[in-house]
Structures are given as C-alpha cells and as structure tokens.
Amino acid sequence: MMETDVLIIGSGIAGLAFAIKIAERKPNTTICLVTKADGFESNTKYAQGGIAAVMDNITASFESHIKDTIKAGKGFCNVETVSLVIKKAPLRLKELIKWGTSFDKTENGNWDLGLEGGHSVARILHHKDQTGWALEKALLNKMAEFKNIFFFTDLFASKLLVKNNLCTGAIFLDRTTNHPYAIHAKIIYIATGGSGQVFEKTTNPTIATGDGVAMAYRAGARVEHMAFYQFHPTALAVEEVNPSFLISEAVRGFGAYLINAKGKRFVFDYHPDGELATRDIVSEAIFKELLRTGEKHVFLDCRHLDKTLFFKHFPNIVHQCKNLDIDVFLDLIPVAPAAHYQCGGIAVNKQARTSIHNLYANGECAATGLHGANRLASNSLLEAVVFAHEAACDVAKRLPFISIVKEEIHSLLKNEKFDTKESNRNTNLKKQLRHWMYQYYLHTCLGQDLSFIRKEISNIQQKIEKNFVQYNQNIPAIELRNMSCIATLITKLQNNE
Numbered sequence: 001m002m003e004t005d006v007l008i009i010g011s012g013i014a015g016l017a018f019a020i021k022i023a024e025r026k027p028n029t030t031i032c033l034v035t036k037a038d039g040f041e042s043n044t045k046y047a048q049g050g051i052a053a054v055m056d057n058i059t060a061s062f063e064s065h066i067k068d069t070i071k072a073g074k075g076f077c078n079v080e081t082v083s084l085v086i087k088k089a090p091l092r093l094k095e096l097i098k099w100g101t102s103f104d105k106t107e108n109g110n111w112d113l114g115l116e117g118g119h120s121v122a123r124i125l126h127h128k129d130q131t132g133w134a135l136e137k138a139l140l141n142k143m144a145e146f147k148n149i150f151f152f153t154d155l156f157a158s159k160l161l162v163k164n165n166l167c168t169g170a171i172f173l174d175r176t177t178n179h180p181y182a183i184h185a186k187i188i189y190i191a192t193g194g195s196g197q198v199f200e201k202t203t204n205p206t207i208a209t210g211d212g213v214a215m216a217y218r219a220g221a222r223v224e225h226m227a228f229y230q231f232h233p234t235a236l237a238v239e240e241v242n243p244s245f246l247i248s249e250a251v252r253g254f255g256a257y258l259i260n261a262k263g264k265r266f267v268f269d270y271h272p273d274g275e276l277a278t279r280d281i282v283s284e285a286i287f288k289e290l291l292r293t294g295e296k297h298v299f300l301d302c303r304h305l306d307k308t309l310f311f312k313h314f315p316n317i318v319h320q321c322k323n324l325d326i327d328v329f330l331d332l333i334p335v336a337p338a339a340h341y342q343c344g345g346i347a348v349n350k351q352a353r354t355s356i357h358n359l360y361a362n363g364e365c366a367a368t369g370l371h372g373a374n375r376l377a378s379n380s381l382l383e384a385v386v387f388a389h390e391a392a393c394d395v396a397k398r399l400p401f402i403s404i405v406k407e408e409i410h411s412l413l414k415n416e417k418f419d420t421k422e423s424n425r426n427t428n429l430k431k432q433l434r435h436w437m438y439q440y441y442l443h444t445c446l447g448q449d450l451s452f453i454r455k456e457i458s459n460i461q462q463k464i465e466k467n468f469v470q471y472n473q474n475i476p477a478i479e480l481r482n483m484s485c486i487a488t489l490i491t492k493l494q495n496n497e
C-alpha cells in the first residue's frame with residue numbers, strides 16, 4: 001500500500017502535461033505517475049499530423065477555428081468549451097515549445113502550417129510527420145527534471161477505489177508478478193487514452209483498451225458520447241497488422257488523391273469537399289465505394305506530388321511504406337478506414353473534474369464537449385494540453401483542503417483472485433468482439449440493420465463476463481473485460497433508435 005498527494009494514471013500527453021504543471025506549482029507535493037506500459041508507449045507517441053492552433057492571435061482566426069470545430073462536431077459540441085480550448089491554444093503551445101518540443105518552420109522563419117480535412121485554412125503545427133514522438137520525448141524529459149514526480153512503469157490500474165461517490169485511490173497489478181498494490185491519494189487523475197483496440201482495424205496501439213473509461217463507469221462516473229467513434233479514412237490496408245499504420249490526413253492536405261481501383265477520384269461523388277471533407281464523411285464515402293465495387297481497399301495517389309517537399313514533410317510515411325515495398329512516388333498506397341479516436345468518454349467539467357469527487361479525467365478518455373460527434377483533425381493533443389492546465393490550476397487550489405482516506409488493502413482485495421498464468425480461453429472471444437465491433441461501425445455507416453450484430457456482441461460479452469467471474473484474473477483478462485464494457489457503451493441503443 002502506498003500513498004501520494006496526486007495519483008496520475010497514464011503517461012501520454014494528458015498525464016505528463018498535468019504532472020509537470022502540478023510539480024511546477026506545488027514543489028512540496030508528491031506526484032505518483034503510473035503507466036501500464038513502458039514510459040513512452042501511448043497514442044501520443046504515434047500522432048503524426050500535429051496540433052491545430054491559431055498562433056497569430058487574430059480574432060478572426062480564432063473565429064474560423066471555432067467554426068470549423070463546431071461544424072465537424074455536427075451539433076454536439078459544447079460551444080463554451082470549444083471557445084476555451086481554441087483561445088488558450090497559443091499559450092499552451094508556447095509552453096510546449098519552452099519544454100523542448102520543436103515545430104517545423106519555413107525558410108522565412110514562419111510556422112510551416114499543415115492543412116487537414118475540415119480545416120478552412122492551414123493552421124496545424126507539426127514536427128515532420130512524427131509530432132507525437134517529438135512531444136512525448138520532450139514531455140518525458142521535462143518531467144524527469146522534477147524530484148517530486150515518482151514515475152512507475154508496468155503497473156496496471158485495475159480498479160478505482162470509490163465509496164459514497166468519493167475516489168480515494170486505485171488498485172494496481174504489477175505486470176510481471178500480478179501482485180496487487182493499492183495507491184491512495186488526495187486527487188486521482190485518469191489519463192488512460194482511447195479504446196481503438198475494441199475494433200478489428202485500428203490505428204491505436206495495443207495499450208488502447210479503454211481501461212480508464214471502463215473503471216470510471218463501473219465506479220459510477222458519468223460517461224457520455226461513447227457512440228461517437230471516429231474512424232480515420234486512410235489507414236494502410238495490409239492484412240493482419242495490428243495496429244494499422246496511419247497515413248496522415250496531412251498527406252491529403254498536401255495534395256494526395258483518393259482513387260478507386262479504376263483510378264477515379266471518387267470522394268467528390270459523395271461530398272463537394274472531396275478528399276478534404278471531415279473524417280466521418282471521407283470514411284463513409286470509402287465504405288460506400290467499397291460496397292459498390294466489392295474491393296477491399298481504395299488507394300492514395302501521391303505520384304503527382306513534389307518528391308523533395310513530400311519527403312521533407314513525411315519521411316516516416318515514406319520509410320514505413322518502403323518497408324512494405326511500396327514506393328509512394330511510383331506506387332499507389334492501399335488504404336481503408338480504421339478506428340482512430342474515441343470522441344466520448346468520462347464526462348468532465350471545465351476543470352476536468354468528473355462526477356465523482358476528487359476524480360479527474362483528461363485526454364482521449366475524457367469527454368470535455370470539444371469534439372461533439374466528430375473530432376476536427378489535430379484538435380485532440382490540443383485539448384489534452386489545455387485541460388491539463390485547467391485541471392492543474394483547480395487541483396493546486398484544492399489540495400491543501402483534502403486529506404487522504406485509507407482503506408486496509410486486505411479488505412479491498414478480499415474478493416479478487418489474481419493469477420499470473422495467461423490463458424487462451426479469451427483470445428478467441430477478443431477476436432470475435434473486435435470483428436463484430438468493426439462490422440457494427442461499418443453497418444452503422446451504411447445505414448444497415450444492426451439487430452443481428454448487436455445480438456452477436458451481446459453473446460460474446462456474456463461469455464467474457466462469465467469467464468471473468470469464474471477464473472483467477474490477470475491483466476489480459478481485465479483488459480478484455482474493459483473492452484467489452486466499452487463495446488456496451490458504444491453500441492448502447494440511443495434514444496432515437
């Protein structure tokens with residue numbers, strides 16, 4: 001059993017930025033930062049396109065970023081949140097730069113701003129096509145400067161300790177021994193990222209199993225907008241690779257075409273904005289085109305683009321394609337939609353507080369109201385860094401008035417059964433769940449009947465739950481149960497169905 005002032009679960013941008021902010025404000029506070037993987041692994045690390053922000057401070061530019069975000073969100077955005085995030089973006093970006101992140105500039109010394117779908121102007125700061133990698137590295141380095149941050153890797157959060165709507169800590173399992181630990185804290189901040197692994201095809205790394213949302217939901221937190229899952233239209237379509245490698249939207253912003261097997265640019269048949277329509281529209285257009293043609297994927301065509309400039313902007317994409325024998329300057333790149341971003345999550349207010357006392361959430365696991373039904377490209381790293389600041393200001397004010405509440409670990413764990421042995425019994429169920437969840441999304445996009453798929457998903461979920469109760473637990477079994485919980489939240493019948 002351990003205790004700390006602040007407990008942060010997750011070491012992506014949302015967790016690290018918050019840790020740094022609290023450590024700066026409260027040097028005498030103990031901060032415990034925990035991740036289930038190595039320190040670097042996260043969705044953050046894979047981000048390519050960049051961070052959308054208005055860096056020139058012109059009111060009209062804020063207005064257009066706000067307008068684009070609200071348009072993409074299809075009427076489900078919280079307008080106040082949108083305005084807060086976009087207007088605070090320049091300050092937070094300057095901090096990221098101060099902490100060691102470098103964003104590309106043009107030869108004239110101006111920001112080399114990228115363009116992506118749904119943006120009416122180029123406003124995306126980036127570090128080549130590896131913005132997330134550069135960010136994660138800079139944040140980890142900055143965090144290491146603080147003596148009051150204690151960083152634990154390979155420690156898996158399995159359960160939140162919540163009684164009478166008050167969160168007092170969490171239970172963790174050591175990845176190698178499955179030994180359980182309880183960590184008690186005054187403030188618990190969840191930053192566990194998304195849940196793309198619930199789908200058969202996803203750009204998210206294998207850590208993205210929705211643990212934070214599932215834990216919070218089971219503990220009674222309010223969760224919202226989970227039905228709004230964003231698929232990215234252009235994941236590299238090579239068989240049996242998990243996760244799918246992303247071909248950034250910035251490539252279409254740079255001028256690449258989406259074509260079908262006959263070489264036709266087809267997206268204009270579905271929407272006047274063509275390749276630069278928002279992600280939901282382009283993904284839907286691809287699914288419809290695939291249904292019409294019977295093909296398995298469409299293609300990105302970069303052959304007409306300036307080679308030198310393309311290589312300068314997208315060296316990693318060129319390199320990854322080359323590893324698969326695809327020369328982006330000579331060949332077509334096979335692409336298909338893949339699950340990419342969880343727009344909903346644990347409902348939070350403007351300080352990132354959840355509906356459970358002393359429990360905060362930020363990043364992809366949280367629903368702040370910024371994205372509505374469909375996230376505008378490159379708004380998610382921005383949201384995480386803005387809300388990390390807002391949460392840190394709130395927590396710093398509240399900390400002196402909160403005390404740690406401890407429970408004895410044996411009583412906490414008396415009904416839990418842990419086992420280091422991995423079993424095959426869940427492997428098949430996981431495969432089935434991921435398959436049917438992809439089919440669920442596909443059928444939703446095509447407006448087809450979902451009742452059969454819902455029944456399949458429900459049968460699989462019952463088996464997962466039965467196994468969970470019957471056998472001793474280990475991390476893969478808990479992750480699968482979390483994925484099953486996320487599937488329930490995504491597929492829950494909406495009021496208008």
Ligand SMILES: Cc1cc2nc3c(=O)[nH]c(=O)nc-3n(C[C@H](O)[C@H](O)[C@H](O)COP(=O)(O)OP(=O)(O)OC[C@H]3O[C@@H](n4cnc5c(N)ncnc54)[C@H](O)[C@@H]3O)c2cc1C
Pocket residue numbers: 009010011012013014015034035036037039041042043044045046047048049050051052131132155156157158191192193194203204205207211212246340341362363364365377378379380381382384
């Ligand atoms: C390929 C790709 C490209 C992207 N490109 C962009 C882009 O260009 N611009 C943009 O704005 N967004 C982009 N996104 C989205 C963006 O990267 C993510 O939304 C964002 O990084 C999420 O940050 P986070 O801190 O919330 O979570 P993450 O970065 O995913 O971090 C989650 C952390 O929680 C830990 N964790 C999870 N569960 C547990 C548990 N049970 N116990 C302990 N630790 C746990 C993980 O190990 C990890 O450390 C992209 C995403 C992907 C996958």
